[in-house]
Amino acid sequence: MQRTPIIAGNWKMHKTIQEARDFVRAVRSFLPGGKVETVICAPFTALAALVEELHNYPAAIGAQNVHWEESGAYTGEISPGMLVEIGVKYVIIGHSERREYFAETDETVNRKAKAAFAHGLLPIVCVGENLEQRESGKTKELVRDQVIRAVEGLSSEQAKQLVIAYEPVWAIGTGKSSSAEDAQEVIAFIRSMVEDAFDSQVASQVRIQYGGSVKPDNIMAYLEQPDIDGALVGGASLAPDSFLQLVEAVRRQ
Numbered sequence: 312m313q314r315t316p317i318i319a320g321n322w323k324m325h326k327t328i329q330e331a332r333d334f335v336r337a338v339r340s341f342l343p344g345g346k347v348e349t350v351i352c353a354p355f356t357a358l359a360a361l362v363e364e365l366h367n368y369p370a371a372i373g374a375q376n377v378h379w380e381e382s383g384a385y386t387g388e389i390s391p392g393m394l395v396e397i398g399v400k401y402v403i404i405g406h407s408e409r410r411e412y413f414a415e416t417d418e419t420v421n422r423k424a425k426a427a428f429a430h431g432l433l434p435i436v437c438v439g440e441n442l443e444q445r446e447s448g449k450t451k452e453l454v455r456d457q458v459i460r461a462v463e464g465l466s467s468e469q470a471k472q473l474v475i476a477y478e479p480v481w482a483i484g485t486g487k488s489s490s491a492e493d494a495q496e497v498i499a500f501i502r503s504m505v506e507d508a509f510d511s512q513v514a515s516q517v518r519i520q521y522g523g524s525v526k527p528d529n530i531m532a533y534l535e536q537p538d539i540d541g542a543l544v545g546g547a548s549l550a551p552d553s554f555l556q557l558v559e560a561v562r563r564q
């Protein structure tokens with residue numbers, strides 16, 4: 312089963328609407344279609360403008376969070392239907408920054424993933440260990456729990472469309488990326504967890520990215536690994552040049 316690699320920029324809390332427009336105007340005519348899927352995950356305020364700017368260009372837009380309810384007394388939250396209404400296709404769920412600073416749990420990740428699928432949004436579910444967990448040899452145990460709990464109750468059809476991002480917390484924004492071999496080992500393990508939870512067909516179709524200090528000069532090493540289907544990129548997705556270099560690396564793969 313050939314999986315289309317997916318390169319996603321996670322802008323986190325960066326870029327005003329105008330900055331977002333300037334960015335995509337600089338990159339959009341260089342985006343390849345077909346062999347690579349390009350996604351930009353932007354702050355809520357910039358999403359509608361990005362959808363408009365990228366109309367007829369080969370890139371999808373993602374949000375960085377979503378609530379599981381469709382409406383209600385949830386001050387400050389955004390529902391799946393609201394994102395779909397403006398043309399958003401993906402949503403990052405369970406990023407380690409949300410788990411750490413905003414009390415995201417495996418349970419809320421699961422609720423959000425189910426709600427996203429129910430409304431036609433595709434989740435990019437983030438998992439990954441922190442330094443202490445890694446140093447005490449708990450990486451696989453932790454990642455297994457996060458994956459199994461995230462996919463609970465999803466149908467096989469939904470699970471096939473899932474994107475999982477393996478992002479070791481100690482590698483995020485630190486410049487200390489995981490070695491490609493270590494990332495491959497954990498990502499192959501995640502794929503085997505998906506097989507246990509569903510079946511081998513689902514496991515061969517689910518796309519699993521690496522994230523954590525990915526840059527144009529190290530992305531190739533990850534892409535050469537058999538189970539790594541692209542990258543979720545923070546810092547290096549913020550400048551048009553480095554973003555395009557990352558996309559180009561995936562296209563050439």
Ligand SMILES: O=C(CO)COP(=O)(O)O
Binds near residue numbers: 406483484486543544
């Ligand atoms: O958190 C990340 C993507 O979601 C990774 O961030 P950096 O690429 O800046 O390390």
